[in-house]
Amino acid sequence: MNPIEVSFLKKYYGDIKAIDGITFSVNPGEVFALLGPNGAGKTTAIEIMEGLRKRDEGDVKVLGLDPWKEGHKLHKKIGVIPQDFTFFEKATPREAIIYYSDLFGVKTNLDQLLKEVLLEDSAKVLFENLSGGQKQKTGLALALVNSPELLFLDEPTTGLDPNARRAIWDVIRGLKAKGKTIILTTHYLDEAQQLSDRVAIMDHGQIVAIGTADEIIEQHGSGERLEIQGSRELANYMIANTELVVDYHKGVISIPLKQKIDALAALAAAEQSKLDWGEIHTRRDSLDDVFVKLVSGMVNEHGEIIIENKSNSSNN
């Protein structure tokens, strides 16, 4: 049986459909990412799976348990970092781990755990004085105290600097290597791509695409296209003189290739025009491109999804 089985899950806050009928399952040993803009319903979904929120409709089984009704049983078997993890300000990571070990009634190898989350150096620093990355690592350490087989990480790197993010990624990769099943939410595309085996893209409470990154691109992306640096004049010339579909946007002429030979026709037209043109290359839609198509938002230079007007995010 899969660690997580979710079917037709719904959750409403008044009139707002936070989760609007989602179905998916997570395989053992897999890193599964819920990717989507803020407000897509990722946190609500993950909190329902953790047993922190009650669902309105549908069925959820986590490690074979109903998370809401059998939360007490479930919580001994899972590890969780909530969004914006925080802890008692006047306690150190070391004390926090001892505290959690006492609560769970387990023996913890303190040094080994601190090493696993790369926190040996700041084990005796008060939580309030830790950096964002160190706080997040403390959260990871606490999530691991009870040696869970299943981990929930709700936006584990939000607000961290690039180095801290990479350090957290390293820890997560280490956990995956040990065979833990991990479900994480993120609004960073690169994080989903770097860490996860499969991705579910969420928007407005629904899953709009699910699968490996390649599968999603395959299903929702356009095929290969040729891009030529050139002027609008050149684009117009090509439209007038070929049967190709030609798009122009900010100095880049983009031509979908129905067949490879279309590239030759495009380049021949460019040569005939006697106009200047620069670099040429072919490319496929990346996950970013697919994302922008699927989700009512766009991606900023940090790979973070931002919601904007449909008209602004259009390519034409």
Add this chain to the structure above:
Amino acid sequence: MVSVRRIASDFRVFSRGYLRNKFGLFFGLVFPVMLILIFGAIFSGASSETINVYVQNQDTGPFSTPQMDVATQFLNSLNSSGTVLLVTVNASENFSNYLADHSASDGIVIPKGFSASYLAGQEVNVTVYGNPTASTSGIVSGTVYGVITYFNLKYYNPNASPIIGMTPATVNTEQTKYVDFLIPGLIGFSILVSPMFSLVNISSEYKKTKLFKQLSLTPLTKMEWLASKVIWYITLTVSSFLLMAVVGIFVFDAHITLTIWLIPFLILGPMLFSSLGMLVGTVTKNPETAGIIGNIVTFPMMFLAGTFFPISSMPQYLQSIAQVLPLYYIIEGLNNIMVYGNYNGALVDLAVVTIITVIIFLAAIRVFKWRED
């Protein structure tokens, strides 16, 4: 099942955090002692029932034997009445100017030749200065009149033992000083303030920062969580109680009784206000509202429940309000035990406090949610 191990480990983390926070420690332990020192100092100077009376004795002798110096005997009698404290003014001063300079209204002048006149059986008058609008002047003239009567009676039978003597009688209630009742009041104050403000703050902050949600993912139960807070605030209250009692007794010579009867109040009090604080922090939406509601609940108790002023000194309608405040019964109980030795009264207070505490504790546990629907 409630687990002692989990309560102990939560207690350890919480108390350590508390002790690392100088601010909390200040309000928990130092502040109540400071209040005792401040209020004790303010009210011990102008304190209690003794009134300063300025005395100018113009009858300075010389006398052949000490028995001839009736003026001094007269003043000694006045002094031993206990109601007035005599302050001697030099015979060369202009007495009424002196009173005005010292903003004083009560004074006595013994005229020259007082002793001789008395012994000769001749009429002689003692002048008593007083401001009729001041409450003290009645007491002063009453006291002087009493001593005069005593001396007049004594004159008719000078060799016999005095017909009427004056023995200062002590009745417990009359001897109560301000500081005696200030100590139970301020112990009540610290029983209220520390757990109440702290739990309002903690429970609303933990809700906001989702720390409660996090804790709900561990085997710790909300009952265990609250129990560890209650135990900590009992510890803090007992420490602060001991500090205040020591300061009261050694600095202000307070007459307070310390018995094991106090223990139930020192346990139930912090339990009551920890639970009430948690209840307020839980039912409110955010820390800001929690703070406001917390203040609305706390402030009337802070001033009306007999903390700084005796309930009996308040107007009747305020006394009626005071009687619906839970802290009132704690402070009244402490007063009954520490000051009046009225254990039957204390038992009634204890019963009321127990019932309120149980109700509030259960309500807090019930209303408080780790998770959201």
